[in-house]
Amino acid sequence: MEIADRTAPARLRALPSWLINQAALPANRLVTDGLAGAGMRRHHYALLAALDEAGPASQADLSRGTTIDRSDMVATVNELAEQGLVERAADPTDRRRNVVTITPAGRRKLRTLDRLVGTVQDELLAPLTADEREQLVDLLARVVDHHARTSERPRARSSSR
Amino acid sequence: MEIADRTAPARLRALPSWLINQAALPANRLVTDGLAGAGMRRHHYALLAALDEAGPASQADLSRGTTIDRSDMVATVNELAEQGLVERAADPTDRRRNVVTITPAGRRKLRTLDRLVGTVQDELLAPLTADEREQLVDLLARVVDHHARTSERPRARSSSR
DNA sequence: AGTCATATGTTGGTTGTACCAACATTGGTG
DNA sequence: CACCAATGTTGGTACAACCAACATATGACT
Numbered sequence: 001m002e003i004a005d006r007t008a009p010a011r012l013r014a015l016p017s018w019l020i021n022q023a024a025l026p027a028n029r030l031v032t033d034g035l036a037g038a039g040m041r042r043h044h045y046a047l048l049a050a051l052d053e054a055g056p057a058s059q060a061d062l063s064r065g066t067t068i069d070r071s072d073m074v075a076t077v078n079e080l081a082e083q084g085l086v087e088r089a090a091d092p093t094d095r096r097r098n099v100v101t102i103t104p105a106g107r108r109k110l111r112t113l114d115r116l117v118g119t120v121q122d123e124l125l126a127p128l129t130a131d132e133r134e135q136l137v138d139l140l141a142r143v144v145d146h147h148a149r150t151s152e153r154p155r156a157r158s159s160s161r
Numbered sequence: 162m163e164i165a166d167r168t169a170p171a172r173l174r175a176l177p178s179w180l181i182n183q184a185a186l187p188a189n190r191l192v193t194d195g196l197a198g199a200g201m202r203r204h205h206y207a208l209l210a211a212l213d214e215a216g217p218a219s220q221a222d223l224s225r226g227t228t229i230d231r232s233d234m235v236a237t238v239n240e241l242a243e244q245g246l247v248e249r250a251a252d253p254t255d256r257r258r259n260v261v262t263i264t265p266a267g268r269r270k271l272r273t274l275d276r277l278v279g280t281v282q283d284e285l286l287a288p289l290t291a292d293e294r295e296q297l298v299d300l301l302a303r304v305v306d307h308h309a310r311t312s313e314r315p316r317a318r319s320s321s322r
Numbered sequence: 323a324g325t326c327a328t329a330t331g332t333t334g335g336t337t338g339t340a341c342c343a344a345c346a347t348t349g350g351t352g
Numbered sequence: 353c354a355c356c357a358a359t360g361t362t363g364g365t366a367c368a369a370c371c372a373a374c375a376t377a378t379g380a381c382t
Binding site: 070071073074094096 | 329330331332333335339340
Binding site for chain 2: 020
């Protein structure tokens with residue numbers, strides 16, 4: 001009569017897509033809460049990381065280099081710029097573009113966030129050994145890579161016209 | 162200068178929480194698209210599965226048995242009832258409750274969805290071998306279980322009746 | 323040179339999922 | 353009886369991931 005076990009249907013519990021979603025819930029909760037302590041959100045961290053690793057870039061390039069949509073990039077850059085963590089400047093060589101640059105304060109903040117996010121991974125993967133964590137990362141990376149390639153069709157340019 | 166590689170920052174690519182999120186994107190896209198072909202959404206599938214496996218139950222029990230909030234359960238049951246896939250009836254023994262029951266049509270639909278969702282898993286995990294898929298499911302299940310237990314502290318019932 | 327397709331930043335949406343707060347009704351327990 | 357808890361329900365929030373359209377600019381081709 002009663003659903004006493006409080007566990008999801010067996011069908012779902014065996015479903016990779018469902019498990020990934022369920023795992024994403026604590027993952028997001030932990031990361032979001034962790035970053036919230038520093039006044040940041042996930043987009044902010046991703047953008048700072050991209051800038052730190054790849055150097056100054058236009059918003060469109062940053063959008064392609066992260067998974068942040070061009071339209072969401074606007075607000076993200078705004079928010080980071082307000083806090084002095086990045087700077088937005090017009091690109092003299094292409095007046096359509098803004099060049100976004102990480103500031104020293106941004107780099108400092110990023111290091112803080114790195115630590116923060118790092119500790120959160122331990123909480124997230126608490127039940128797994130170091131080996132298993134590596135396995136998980138490897139497996140997921142291959143899945144993610146596969147779909148990044150198949151969804152993003154660079155589309156052979158048809159200069160034919 | 163330019164972010165030509167179109168890959169996310171290395172920091173993120175090594176982050177379990179980020180990978181889980183990125184994997185959830187194609188997972189959701191595939192499942193959502195698949196179910197959309199049958200006029201269903203994920204909630205509908207989860208609810209039908211729960212009803213099929215655990216039998217008729219109140220909305221609150223169903224909410225606990227899936228991951229669907231009590232408030233979202235209302236609409237989910239409504240939508241399935243409109244299509245004759247479930248039935249909602251007042252519980253004579255407890256007038257607060259509605260007893261939700263899956264109909265034969267609901268069972269038929271569920272079988273269709275099972276097939277649909279199953280084929281989608283193959284697409285999702287295309288780059289992995291059968292062994293690796295099992296590993297992934299096992300690792301994720303343990304992570305999910307761990308956080309299900311640590312977050313939900315139901316507090317031992319005084320009288321389980 | 324002029325035309326046309328494309329890239330860029332930006333605004334202003336929409337969708338889906340996961341929540342939370344509050345409420346009236348009912349039930350169970352002291 | 354008085355009180356607290358559970359249930360269904362309404363209405364709302366937050367956030368990420370999109371999409372459409374636009375003005376401006378660039379570049380490529382004729």
